[in-house]
Amino acid sequence: MYxxxxxxxxxxxxNAKGEFIKMWGTFGQGxxxxxxxxxxxxxxxxxxxxxxxxxxxxxxxIFNSDGLFVAQFxxxxxxAGQFDEPVGxxxxxxxxxxxxxxxxxxxxxxxxxxxxVTYASVKQWTINGWFGQSLDNKPFIAVEASGNVLVxxxxxxxxxxxxxxxxxxxxxxxxxxxxxxxxxxxxVDVAADGKVWVSDGANNRIMRFTLP
Numbered sequence: 001m002y003x004x005x006x007x008x009x010x011x012x013x014x015n016a017k018g019e020f021i022k023m024w025g026t027f028g029q030g031x032x033x034x035x036x037x038x039x040x041x042x043x044x045x046x047x048x049x050x051x052x053x054x055x056x057x058x059x060x061x062i063f064n065s066d067g068l069f070v071a072q073f074x075x076x077x078x079x080a081g082q083f084d085e086p087v088g089x090x091x092x093x094x095x096x097x098x099x100x101x102x103x104x105x106x107x108x109x110x111x112x113x114x115x116x117v118t119y120a121s122v123k124q125w126t127i128n129g130w131f132g133q134s135l136d137n138k139p140f141i142a143v144e145a146s147g148n149v150l151v152x153x154x155x156x157x158x159x160x161x162x163x164x165x166x167x168x169x170x171x172x173x174x175x176x177x178x179x180x181x182x183x184x185x186x187x188v189d190v191a192a193d194g195k196v197w198v199s200d201g202a203n204n205r206i207m208r209f210t211l212p
Contacts, residue, residue, distance in 0.1 A: 004052060009038065011025050011039065036054050036056075037054060040087050041089035052089075055087055074099075080108070088140035088141035088188075091143070097111075098149060100140065106124050127160070148164065153171075157182045159196070170211075170212070195209065
């Protein structure tokens with residue numbers, strides 16, 4: 001299990017029992033692969049590589065399971081391959097990397113080159129949301145086995161689902177302290193059985209959904 005300890009600017013690794021194994025990262029502005037500035041999203045691919053969203057430094061940094069540097073991509077900006085407040089990251093079964101480029105209000109999709117260390121932006125789509133720039137408005141992302149993509153819209157109190165091409169399939173949620181909505185839709189993930197799990201930060205709970 002890997003955790004981004006955001007304001008300690010590090011990644012921590014634990015075993016399945018929650019016992020600490022190791023950590024890496026210090027505060028910095030990208031001078032080295034482990035010089036993080038508020039890392040948030042984290043994902044692990046089928047090969048065990050760990051993808052970290054180094055939010056403040058506008059990049060994705062990739063490590064092996066021991067925390068050794070593999071590759072990185074991204075710079076500040078609005079062009080394809082650039083980021084403004086990247087937060088959530090997910091990797092599908094084919095190795096494509098999905099990034100919530102929050103303040104550019106889009107999802108970007110990346111593919112590795114033949115060398116496995118260079119990454120190119122191959123697709124993007126606009127999110128009609130993510131309007132705020134507060135510390136709470138940090139959206140996360142998950143990819144289903146079918147290839148559909150789910151993202152949270154924290155201050156929109158909702159979850160959005162897209163197909164692999166970025167076509168909207170459905171969305172659900174509104175502001176509510178009850179089970180008919182969210183207080184702050186934050187983390188999202190999809191279990192092996194297809195159930196969708198969402199962390200509702202403002203209501204201090206985890207919610208589970210069955211898709212139609």
